[in-house]
Amino acid sequence: MAGMTCFKSFKNGFVTILDNSTDNVEDGTSLVVRPSFIGEWALQYEPIGDTLHLPQWAIETKCKVIGGQPDSEVLLLQSSHHDKEGDQSTPFSILVRKSQDEKATWSNFFKAITEPSYCKGYWEWLEDILGRHEEMLRKKKIYDAIYASLFSYDRLASVMRYFCEFWSPSTNTLHTSAGERSISLWDLRQLGGLPICGLMYDEVVPSAEEMTGVDKDSMLYLPANCHYLFFAYHRLLAESKKGEVRVDAWVNFWFRGEISYHKSTKKTARNKTQRPAKNNNPTGVIGPVQLRTAEQEQVFAVLGVKEKQKELVYLAAFLACWLCKFVLPIGSCEVIRPGVFKVASMMARGERFGLAIPVLASIYRGLNDIANSSEPWKCDSVFPVHYVYAWLGEYFKTHFASDPKSAPQKPRMVRYAGERVAKYLDEFEALDLFRRCDNLAMDHFAQREGEHIELIDDGELGGWQIEYLISIRSGYLTLRSGSTRVIEPYSPHRFSPQFGFSQDIPGKLQINIRSGNLMSIVRHWESLVRARHRPQPIEILEGDGTEDQLSTERDSDRCWKHVASDRAKSLHPVAPFTAQVNAGTFFDGVLSSSRSFPRELRRCSHFEALNNVEEPQGSSDSIQGPDSFDLAARSSQQANVDEVASAVPQLTNSNKSSHPPLSVDKGASLPLLGGQLKISPNVDKVADIGVSKFDTSIAIRDAKFEELYKEFALLGVDYSPLQKRIESYMGSTAKYISIQAEYSKSMTFASQSERLTSISHQISQESSFMEKDVESVQVKRRERNSIDAKCIQLRRELGNLETCSAQLGTSIEEIEAQASQRQTTIDHLVKERVAIEQAQLVTEGELQVASRLKNMLEKEREEIKQTPWI
Secondary structure (H helix, E strand, C coil): CHHHCEEECCCCCEEEEECCCCCCHHHCEEEECCCCCCCCCCCCCCCCCCCCCCCCCEEEEEECECCCCCCEEEEEECCCCEECCCCCCCCCCCHHHHHHCCCCCCCCCCCCEECCCCCCCHHHHHHHHHHHHHHHHHHCCCHHHHHHHHCCECCCHHHHHHHHHCEECCCCEEEECCEEECCCHHHHHHHHCCCCCCECCEECCCCHHHHHCECCCCCECCCHHHHHHHHHHHHHHHHCCCCCCEHHHHHHHHCCCCCCCCCCCCCCCCCCCCCCCCCCCCCCCCCCCCCCCHHHHHHHHHHCCCHHHHHHHHHHHHHHHHHHHHHCCECECCECCHHHHHHHHHHHCCCCECCHHHHHHHHHHHHHHHHCCCCHHHCCEECCCHHHHHHHHHHHCCECCCCCCCCCCCCHHHHHECCCCECCCCHHHHHHHHHCCCCCCCCCCCCCCCCEEEECCCCCCCHHHHHHHHHCCCEEEEEEECCEEEEEEECHHHHHHHHCCECCCCCEECCCCCCCCHHHHHHHHHHHHCCCCCCCCEEEECCCCCHHHCCCCCCCCCECCECCCCCCCCCCCCCCCECCCCHHHHCCCCCHHHHCCCCCHHHCHHHHHHHHCCCCCCCCCECCECCHHHHHHHHHHHHHHHHHHCCCCCCCHHHCCCCCCCCCCCCCEEEECCEEEECCCCCCCCCCCCCCCCCCHHHHHHCCHHHHHHHHHHHCCCCHHHHHHHHHHHHHHHHHHHHHHHHCCCCCHHHHHHHHHHHHHHHHHHHHHHHHHHHHHHHHHHHHHHHHHHHHHHHHHHHHHHHHHHHHHHHHHHHHHHHHHHHHHHHHHHHHHHHHHCCCCCCHHHHHHHHHHHHHHHHHHHHHHHCCCC
16 A cells, blocks of 8 residues: 555645545545745745844943943944844833733743653654664764753743743843843754754645656655655544644654653652652663564555665654654644654755754744733743753753763753752742842853954854854744744844853844744845855854863852953953943843842842941941931931832732841942942931030130149149039039930920921821822723723734734745746746757658658558468
8 A cells, every 4th residue: 555655736735645546635635735945846035135244243342341440341242133222211021020010910830831741652762763873863963952852851830930920022031130141042052952054944745746756867856755754644644533643653653662661650759959869761871773673664564665765764754753742842742743754854864954043933932922921821832941941950050960970961951851850949949040140150151262263254164163153143033834934033142141242232123023924934044044244253262162162161250240350261351241331221121120129138139238238437336325317327228128129019928038127237338230229328307406505615625624723733722612613514514415415306395396287287288199199090090991901902803813814824825835836837838848949840741751651551561461371
């Protein structure tokens, strides 16, 4: 049966897989055909041009650095799609603000993310593949990326919740107290082994003509192994009751070896201090290749695979599964998409695809779907989230890393693999990961060690250099999977410290492109990976881009607020942020905790310095007791801190902190993202109580009574009466001073009455104003409710319009596909016409001669028939 399986096109825009060429369309599996940008039948397109390219991607300048010198030399990363002069005029859209404004609600659990689950036989199949094809996979630098799927990846719900809360869809960055951070293309390369350079990932089902056609050298347009993937899909779909081919069914069909790993049924508690002894994952050791058994060979017999094609077909089948389950799950992690077969078969043949770009586009879109949802806890977002878990484990230490001596370490994400390896953190600890950012070093993979070299984007770079260059250039990430088209802005200049650059004002995105037609997808991809410009060189530090040679130095003396000492081989000190920014406006909207402070101040990094603040001179208590003004100042300062703290919404009642309140001494200053928040004394002057002032300083200063008494004694004068008078005077003066000091703490009845009358009047006025404010709030609340209702209606209309747009898009694709096929038909007809036009013409006389010859031949044939043979 397999040998008779074929492809036919009964309708434009569709290809049908049939068991026999004589079957009807209803008997086969029909798939939608879409235009493609890879392969021999690729559509042609015009590049965007140099619009998104700069002649100089980094500039060296001198400016004041927060925490540094006024004229520090810094290296700033540039952007081609941000307005440098513009700034964010409104707060960034992050989920935590929507929650505060009650525009988004959370449940008691977080199950928004769908991730790959255990699949029987997948790990065993993967080990078999790695053993059989290690040499080729390593040569094409895809071995590590495939190896990473040999393990499971864990997450803590509370950490992912706060990660999503502080993720901004408008910037595709994580907004923390240390500034903006994000997952980069370089992170995916270093953590997951995903290549950045290569062919565009274009996931579509090819046409029947492309699958069966041959070129001028009689070579198939597509690898032969691609056909067998469609044959297997057709067979499994016929057996499926759900109208789809599940990953487990695909694995069970292709891999028929012994099962060594089983789904874990034992639930273990999470640990705060150490990695679990067992993580229910493979060891990572790839054993020797075993000969296939008769049962394992049966799959090739069923499909009619020739002997010399077995290994490539076997590898392509696995790569298709790997793409759907681990690298780019779209819609579901458990369903095989036939659109991946073309890419998988080309990869098995040795083609290299730039997988990091569509993977990062998928991650950005998935996080944005959650952050934009009004009910994020039940947003069924599907994207390769395990790369996010690894990123958090690498930078925020959310996971227990494996022992380098006893476990494989490449790619780097496998260090954080295994069941229950995510550290247990309570709600406050999970929140503090992004509010405190203690000892956060985000430059793990920055290239800045070794001798200085110049990377010139002239189209001649290769290896890690061009991939690093692409990673630090702004552009638009793209993903195309069937009818799914994703475009997401990529802005590495917003988190440039991750690449060893200083942080400048990021500016505002000029054109917020999030979707587009097929041409937009391929043109933005081409612009992102293009390497033929000749800009000024970018200074980086030498290294071959491998993990062992990347800088993993942790700078304990560097944080986002100040610059550490120069390194021995560094061209520029890495200055985390330039002082050209207005901290009050630029960081508006970066993070709720960066502009307003929680009451549990000891848990927030902005107030960490208060616990160790030095006592200002002159504020200590005297021997006789504290000064009254000093006490009043301290009281006022504590009120100011409470007022600032009250601006931040607290967690739910069950999560309130039990920490004691924090007192602040007079004149203390608080570091705030490089600026200072000054808490100054605010003390009303003591009211004048009407007691006359008496200055005794002159009398006391000039009365050198002891010397006077000695002079009187020498003269023989009796000075005792004078002495008594002076002593009486001094005693009266001391009593007066004591009474004055006592009265200074009080006030007269008249003053009291006057103050009470004034305060009562002020209370009356404020009460009147408050009533008006309450009325105004009610009016505005009704207006907002009306607007919210309109917004809901508009969202519904928008949803209908998006549905119509999607339908029109599908129609456009079908028309484009038809036009492409018609163009192919025209090309064939044109060739035929040319052949006809170039054919040699026959004259009428020649035709008559040919006719006479024909008659003579027929006559001779008849004579031969009538000739007797015996």
